[in-house]
Structure formats: structure tokens, C-alpha cells
Amino acid sequence: MNTRTASQTPVKSLIQARRPFSLANLFLRWEWLLVVLLVFVGLINTNISPYFLNTVNLFDMTFNFMEKGLMALPMTMIIITAGIDLSVASNLAMCSATMALLFKHGTPIWIGALAALGIGVLGGWFNGKCITKIKLPPLAVTLGTYALYRGMAFAMLGDIPVKGYPAWFTTIGQGYISGTPVPIALVIFLIFAVLFGLLLHRTSFGRAVFAIGNNEEACRYSGIAVDRIKTKLYMLSGGMAALAALVMAARFGSTRTDVATGYELHAITAVVLGGTDIGGGKGAMLGTGLALFLLGIIEWGMSLRMIPGQVQQIVSGAVLIIAILLPNLVGKFMKR
Structure with a gap:
């Protein structure tokens, strides 16, 4: 058996194999712990403020982190391949500045928006080429x-x-679905969350992403276009x-140039806390x-208690560290 044939077998198993279904596997998933924590934190916030457990307030709360969520979706796939993108919030600022500059000089806002999308993709392409062609580490490049x-x-x-952006444009970030308390931004996020979920878990592209995170060299030998x-x-x-x-x-x-400062930390924290292995493959x-x-x-909840933003940053950093350490500690405990 030649080297290429031998290397194909483990990669095919990584791409095609599925864990057998069982109730134990279902209820031991990391997501169930997150659901329990959601309920627990919700109960705490309910005791902190009588205004928390209110439908309108709960929906309005999502305005504060929809942008982070949009960035966390592709970040999940990048970290599964054992990569990282520290430039994502800076790319956001560059795209926003591009649209604002064009609008400032009389360009219609929709053209500026398309230009911003193009600049964002170009910035991501530059990161990808530096990593795959020049072979620089993702951490250093981003x-x-x-x-x-x-x-x-x-x-x-x-x-x-x-x-001075037009009203129809600001409605995207400030408005609600007609006759409901559901923000338009939340709907946008949920649509893309479903699309990225299908891409990752229901396509050959997504299976290749997992395979790269598990064994990149084997993927290269098997003919997968890793780069x-x-x-x-x-x-x-x-x-x-x-x-x-x-x-x-x-x-x-x-638009200001200092928008989204530190948002890359929040996006990465959400991904790692969500169970994605920082080492890739999961x-x-x-x-x-x-x-x-x-x-x-x-x-x-911290905002309801009027806790300063600096303290909230400390909490976010602590959560990120715990999210990285906890799966390893649980894994060692289960082996024992």
C-alpha cells in the first residue's frame, strides 16, 4: 500500500464517520451545560432586577451582541481548523470606515455598503493568503x-x-419586525446562524473543516484542498x-474608527465557551x-447592577480562561 492510499483511510473516517446515537451521548453534550447555565444566570438576573424577565427587555438585550455573534459564526469554523482571526474587529472598523467615507463624499449608502462587504472579504482573503501561501502562523498574521x-x-x-445615515438604513440596526418586539438584527443573526450550522454540519465542506482540524497533513496527502x-x-x-x-x-x-474595540475577544470567548476546541478538530x-x-x-445582568465596563472586561477574560481550562479538566476527570 502506497503512502497516499494509506493516508486516505484515516481522513475518510474523519470526514464520514458519525458517532452512534444514544441518550447518554445526547445529554452529556456540552450544549446541555450551557442551557443549564443560561437558566441559572437568568434566575440570578431576575432576582437582581424586576425588569429583567420582560419580553421586550429580553429582546432589546440582543441589540448589544448581535455584531459579536455574526463574527463568531465563521470564527467557529476557523478555530475548528486550529486557526484564529484576531483581526476580525479591526476589519469591521475598516469596513465601516470605508462605507462612511464614501457616504461622506456623496455616494449612495447602498453602494458604500457593497464596497464595505468587498473590503471585508478582501481583508479576509489577505489573511488567508498570508497563512496558506507564505506559511505564516495565523496568530502572527492576524x-x-x-x-x-x-x-x-x-x-x-x-x-x-x-x-446622517438614511432612516431605512438605520432601521436595520434599530428596528423591529413589524408588529413584534423581535429586532431585525436578531433575525439577521439567526438566519446566518442556521446557514453556517448547515454549512458546518451538513456539507462535505464542513466535514473537511473538521478533518483539517484533526489532521491537516493527512488531509493534504488525501487530496483535500486545505489551503x-x-x-x-x-x-x-x-x-x-x-x-x-x-x-x-x-x-x-x-461611524467612528474606534468601534468594536475588543470585540474579537468576545467573539473568541463565545466560540471557545461554546465547546470549540482551541486546538482544532471539535x-x-x-x-x-x-x-x-x-x-x-x-x-x-452586570449592566443592571451598574458594574463598570472595565470590570465587565475582567469577567470576559476570566470566562475565556475558564472556557479553555474546563474542558481539559473535565476530560482528565472522565479518563480517571
Whole structure:
């Protein structure tokens, strides 16, 4: 048996194999722990404030983290391949600045929005090519573009915010589905969450993503286009960062170059807390979504208690560390 044939067998098993269904496997999933934590934190917030357990307030709460959620969706797939994208929030700022600059000079907002989407995808493509062609580590590449893209946003707009977006555009970030308390931004997120979930868990592309995270070299020997898949993932990340930029600009009705500062931390925290292994090969979109809402409820509860933003940042960092350590500790306990 030649080397190529031998390497195909484990990769095919990684792509095609499915765990047998059982109730034990179902209820021991990480997502159930997140559901329990959601209920627990919800009960705490209910005791903190009588206004928490209110339908309108609960829906309005989601305005605060929909942009983070949009960025967390492709981040899940990138981390499953053992990659990372630290530039995602800076890419958001660059896309927002691009749209704002064009609008400031008289370009229709929809053209500026399309340009922002193109710039976001281009920024992701640049990350992907540096990683796959030049063979630089994802951490180093996206740390560099983290500064580069934010700097480009400042170069385009400086410290002067751009305002005056048309009402139909701001409705995307501020409005509700007609006759309901459901924000339009929430619906946008849920649509893309379903699409990314199907892409990851129900397509050969998604199975290849898992296979790359488990054994990249075996995937290369078996003929899987690893570099092409990785580049597409970073392009998806850039495109979703651009979409998040549009939603954020619509929500605030203005654009500043310091928008979304630190949002990359929140997106990564949601992904890792959702059960995605930082070392690659494991993850689920449902876990990312549940973790996103869990973090959102925690932040909302801290806001109800008037806890300063600096303390909230400390809590977010602590949650990220716990999210990385806890699966390893649980895994060691189960082996014993």
C-alpha cells in the first residue's frame, strides 16, 4: 500500500464517520451545560432586577451582541481548523470606515455598503493568503492585520464621526419586525446562524473543516484542498465582519474608527465557551450560539447592577480562561 492510499483511510473516517446515537451521548453534550447555565444566570438576573424577565427587555438585550455573534459564526469554523482571526474587529472598523467615507463624499449608502462587504472579504482573503501561501502562523498574521486594518480605518476617517445615515438604513440596526418586539438584527443573526450550522454540519465542506482540524497533513496527502478551504474561511470571516459593520453603523446611526474595540475577544470567548476546541478538530454552531446568549445575559445582568465596563472586561477574560481550562479538566476527570 502506497503512502497516499494509506493516508486516505484515516481522513475518510474523519470526514464520514458519525458517532452512534444514544441518550447518554445526547445529554452529556456540552450544549446541555450551557442551557443549564443560561437558566441559572437568568434566575440570578431576575432576582437582581424586576425588569429583567420582560419580553421586550429580553429582546432589546440582543441589540448589544448581535455584531459579536455574526463574527463568531465563521470564527467557529476557523478555530475548528486550529486557526484564529484576531483581526476580525479591526476589519469591521475598516469596513465601516470605508462605507462612511464614501457616504461622506456623496455616494449612495447602498453602494458604500457593497464596497464595505468587498473590503471585508478582501481583508479576509489577505489573511488567508498570508497563512496558506507564505506559511505564516495565523496568530502572527492576524495580529499584524489587527493593527493594520484598525490603522487604515483611522487613516480614512480620523477622529471625526460620520452621521446622517438614511432612516431605512438605520432601521436595520434599530428596528423591529413589524408588529413584534423581535429586532431585525436578531433575525439577521439567526438566519446566518442556521446557514453556517448547515454549512458546518451538513456539507462535505464542513466535514473537511473538521478533518483539517484533526489532521491537516493527512488531509493534504488525501487530496483535500486545505489551503483553498482555509482561505475561504478567512474570506467568510471578513465578509461577516463587514456585515457586522453595517449592522453596527445602522444601530448607532454613525461611524467612528474606534468601534468594536475588543470585540474579537468576545467573539473568541463565545466560540471557545461554546465547546470549540482551541486546538482544532471539535466544535458546534449550536454551542457558539448558546454561549453567545449566555455571555450576553451575563453582561446585561452586570449592566443592571451598574458594574463598570472595565470590570465587565475582567469577567470576559476570566470566562475565556475558564472556557479553555474546563474542558481539559473535565476530560482528565472522565479518563480517571
